[in-house]
Amino acid sequence: MNQHRPFAALDIRGLxxxxxxxxxxxxxxxxxxxxxxxxxxxxxxxxxTTLRMxxxxxxxxxxxxxxxxxxALADPVSAKQRMAWVSDEPMIYDKLTPFEYLEFVAGLWGIxxxxxxxxxxxxxxxxxxxxxxxxxxEGFSKGMRQKVALAGALVHDPSLIILDExxxxxxxxxxxxxxxVLRERVAAGGTVIMTTHILEVAERMADRIGVIAGGxxxxxxxxxxxxxxxxxxxxxxEDTFLAxxxxxxxxxxx
Amino acid sequence: xxxxxxxxxxxxxxxxxxxxxxxxxxxxxxxxRVKIVAVALIVFxxxxxxxxxxxxxxxxxxxxxxxxxRGTFVIIxxxxxxxxxxxxSQAMESVTRAFYARSDMDLILSSPxxxxxxxxxxxxxxxxxxxxMAALLAAPFxxxxxxxxGVRWLAAYGVVVGIGATAAxxxxxxxxxxxxxxxxxxxxxxxQIVAAVIGAMFVIGLQVAAIMSYxxxxxxxxxxxxFVVSLVPAVDSIVWWPARAxxxxxxxxxGVLTAGLLLLTAxxxxxxxxxGEHAIAAAGASVGRVRQRRWLQSFRRSSPKGTLxxxxxxxxxxxxxxxxxxxxxxxxxxxxxxMLWKAFGRSNDDLVLLVPVLVMAAGQLAGGLAWLAISxxxxxxxxxxxxxxxxxxxxxKIEAVCGSVALIFAPxxxxxxxxxxxxxxxxxxxxxxxAMAATLIxxxxxxxxxxxxxxxxxxxxxxxxxxxxxxxIAWAATAGLAAAGRWQGAVITGxxxxxxxxxxxxxxxxxx
Numbered sequence: 001m002n003q004h005r006p007f008a009a010l011d012i013r014g015l016x017x018x019x020x021x022x023x024x025x026x027x028x029x030x031x032x033x034x035x036x037x038x039x040x041x042x043x044x045x046x047x048x049t050t051l052r053m054x055x056x057x058x059x060x061x062x063x064x065x066x067x068x069x070x071x072a073l074a075d076p077v078s079a080k081q082r083m084a085w086v087s088d089e090p091m092i093y094d095k096l097t098p099f100e101y102l103e104f105v106a107g108l109w110g111i112x113x114x115x116x117x118x119x120x121x122x123x124x125x126x127x128x129x130x131x132x133x134x135x136x137x138e139g140f141s142k143g144m145r146q147k148v149a150l151a152g153a154l155v156h157d158p159s160l161i162i163l164d165e166x167x168x169x170x171x172x173x174x175x176x177x178x179x180x181v182l183r184e185r186v187a188a189g190g191t192v193i194m195t196t197h198i199l200e201v202a203e204r205m206a207d208r209i210g211v212i213a214g215g216x217x218x219x220x221x222x223x224x225x226x227x228x229x230x231x232x233x234x235x236x237x238e239d240t241f242l243a244x245x246x247x248x249x250x251x252x253x254x
Numbered sequence: 255x256x257x258x259x260x261x262x263x264x265x266x267x268x269x270x271x272x273x274x275x276x277x278x279x280x281x282x283x284x285x286x287r288v289k290i291v292a293v294a295l296i297v298f299x300x301x302x303x304x305x306x307x308x309x310x311x312x313x314x315x316x317x318x319x320x321x322x323x324r325g326t327f328v329i330i331x332x333x334x335x336x337x338x339x340x341x342x343s344q345a346m347e348s349v350t351r352a353f354y355a356r357s358d359m360d361l362i363l364s365s366p367x368x369x370x371x372x373x374x375x376x377x378x379x380x381x382x383x384x385x386x387m388a389a390l391l392a393a394p395f396x397x398x399x400x401x402x403x404g405v406r407w408l409a410a411y412g413v414v415v416g417i418g419a420t421a422a423x424x425x426x427x428x429x430x431x432x433x434x435x436x437x438x439x440x441x442x443x444x445x446q447i448v449a450a451v452i453g454a455m456f457v458i459g460l461q462v463a464a465i466m467s468y469x470x471x472x473x474x475x476x477x478x479x480x481f482v483v484s485l486v487p488a489v490d491s492i493v494w495w496p497a498r499a500x501x502x503x504x505x506x507x508x509g510v511l512t513a514g515l516l517l518l519t520a521x522x523x524x525x526x527x528x529x530g531e532h533a534i535a536a537a538g539a540s541v542g543r544v545r546q547r548r549w550l551q552s553f554r555r556s557s558p559k560g561t562l563x564x565x566x567x568x569x570x571x572x573x574x575x576x577x578x579x580x581x582x583x584x585x586x587x588x589x590x591x592x593m594l595w596k597a598f599g600r601s602n603d604d605l606v607l608l609v610p611v612l613v614m615a616a617g618q619l620a621g622g623l624a625w626l627a628i629s630x631x632x633x634x635x636x637x638x639x640x641x642x643x644x645x646x647x648x649x650x651k652i653e654a655v656c657g658s659v660a661l662i663f664a665p666x667x668x669x670x671x672x673x674x675x676x677x678x679x680x681x682x683x684x685x686x687x688x689a690m691a692a693t694l695i696x697x698x699x700x701x702x703x704x705x706x707x708x709x710x711x712x713x714x715x716x717x718x719x720x721x722x723x724x725x726x727i728a729w730a731a732t733a734g735l736a737a738a739g740r741w742q743g744a745v746i747t748g749x750x751x752x753x754x755x756x757x758x759x760x761x762x763x764x765x766x
Contacts, residue, residue, distance in 0.1 A: 107561030
């Protein structure tokens with residue numbers, strides 16, 4: 001009997017990408033719909049390269065990427081319609097106001113102006129950008145720019161939001177606002193995939209955590225499952241993460 | 255470390271940085287290209303010497319012992335003034351950059367080295383770079399004159415040093431004056447606009463004067479008219495010292511050099527002490543908060559293509575600095591506009607002269623705008639992750655560029671069509687072709703850059719820069735010849751222009 005199963009928000013199979021050396025080396029990864037998934041890994045592990053391939057910013061050498069059931073390599077436009085990408089360096093237009101920036105993003109995604117405007121006003125309120133909504137972004141701090149970029153990612157109501165180090169350089173207040181918005185998005189049925197070096201954030205927010213090293217997924221699961229795999233008892237994610245990465249490094253050296 | 259040692263050490267540091275900047279500019283930041291660049295420079299130097307030979311060799315015998323007249327002094331002095339205005343423009347750019355670029359300013363100001371000494375060296379380095387650049391550009395002409403007319407012409411190098419030092423000194427004084435009068439927040443843009451205007455002012459001023467007086471755009475003819483010659487001082491006046499020095503008068507050379515170096519020294523002594531304060535003030539100059547009053551309005555209904563086009567226009571419109579940099583090229587349209595105005599409503603065969611000017615300007619303007627729209631995308635990830643095919647985005651950006659060019663050139667073409675239908679139609683066709691060619695070159699050589707780095711676009715790809723210039727020149731020549739009814743020549747230059755395009759396409763980097 002064929003039972004209807006919802007598509008995974010993201011399904012990656014055998015993904016490969018090399019620059020001078022392999023950056024992503026046969027990666028398999030599945031993120032379920034409605035999940036908050038955090039990708040951890042040491043510097044140069046292949047996290048950003050993986051996510052940039054998913055976002056359509058890099059072309060893989062091999063493998064497949066499926067976004068909510070859409071083959072992102074065969075039909076990138078449909079896949080992009082369903083997702084949003086936020087990089088660690090907020091890239092926005094200095095000469096536009098947050099409101100105009102959101103109008104621009106809504107226009108690019110072909111969102112109905114009325115719905116787009118309602119989303120924009122709501123997001124601007126949520127992220128505390130209200131007093132600056134009609135000020136040009138050129139004088140904004142990094143935190144405010146990051147919030148504008150995040151609002152841009154959410155204004156077209158994507159099913160999958162991919163964020164690369166979104167909390168880097170944010171003060172505690174801004175980080176809290178961003179985390180709240182992401183949590184609400186997941187509560188509403190959206191899927192969030194995020195890389196971070198702040199392990200505490202992963203520990204507190206993620207439903208599942210994936211650990212990448214050497215371009216491969218070396219461990220995946222809830223915090224408890226990762227602790228079990230690392231053979232660590234009731235330790236912090238930091239200890240678990242370091243144990244897993246060290247184990248992988250030893251295995252590669254052997 | 256002693257004061258002298260610290261000065262020498264800092265000078266060494268500055269020159270090393272300046273050298274690496276030069277090298278990076280020439281190699282576009284790719285160290286592996288040094289050999290290729292060296293060969294290209296040799297070829298370029300040979301080409302420039304050949305070109306210089308065809309232009310100035312016939313003047314090599316002019317000397318002070320010959321029966322020299324005021325007309326000749328006027329022309330030599332105007333050439334020196336042109337060089338001076340360009341050096342002044344470059345020096346102002348350097349001073350402004352030094353004020354506002356944070357790079358090592360924090361390190362210098364927080365170190366125990368006396369800031370005054372550090373900035374004195376920095377001003378001297380800027381002057382040296384300005385003089386070096388001018389000397390390199392003038393070298394082919396001076397060398398040819400020295401080869402054909404004797405070593406006395408080498409004194410012209412001394413004049414370059416003298417007027418270069420004067421230009422650097424005045425650039426520092428003018429920038430500091432701007433800083434004190436309009437404040438650090440506005441100085442950056444104002445200084446860059448002033449620099450660009452100074453660079454263009456001399457040529458344009460001469461052209462305007464020539465058109466107003468004689469209805470011609472040829473400055474040399476204007477400069478040699480009895481009217482101009484009757485206005486200038488006698489041949490033994492001090493005004494002609496730079497011209498005399500160029501012709502090999504050692505006393506005049508000594509005077510020019512001494513005056514220039516004295517001015518530079520005075521500028522270093524007076525302004526180096528305050529340079530640090532101004533740099534700190536520049537760092538503290540926050541970007542003003544500008545409100546747009548869009549919050550009260552609703553989102554507009556627009557297609558993705560329309561959204562992209564509007565974004566390009568808004569960004570350009572809201573950036574006065576960028577707008578000034580882009581439209582600065584249009585300053586050169588002022589003389590043709592004046593000529594059109596004078597010819598309006600009556601048949602004028604001279605209008606054919608305007609056709610290549612318009613075509614050339616359209617190519618250059620389109621190149622700048624295309625770089626901004628295609629390479630200077632400040633949110634590349636956003637546009638790349640939008641659910642639109644890449645070709646769709648590119649088309650929208652090209653439309654934005656072509657729309658802007660059409661908007662600017664349409665009035666010229668319309669007035670021209672009214673005055674001379676054939677010239678108007680030829681202009682319309684070749685303005686479009688030249689703009690499209692420049693846009694395509696920018697498209698083929700696109701790189702990822704920030705809009706604020708617009709001034710560095712020439713260094714990102716030397717091939718694209720030269721190709722854009724040569725393409726515009728070739729299309730301008732084609733248009734000029736076609737407007738003059740010289741079809742055979744027009745076909746030849748048209749084929750050359752197409753050859754440039756195909757050649758550039760062949761060597762353009764593969765798509766990422």
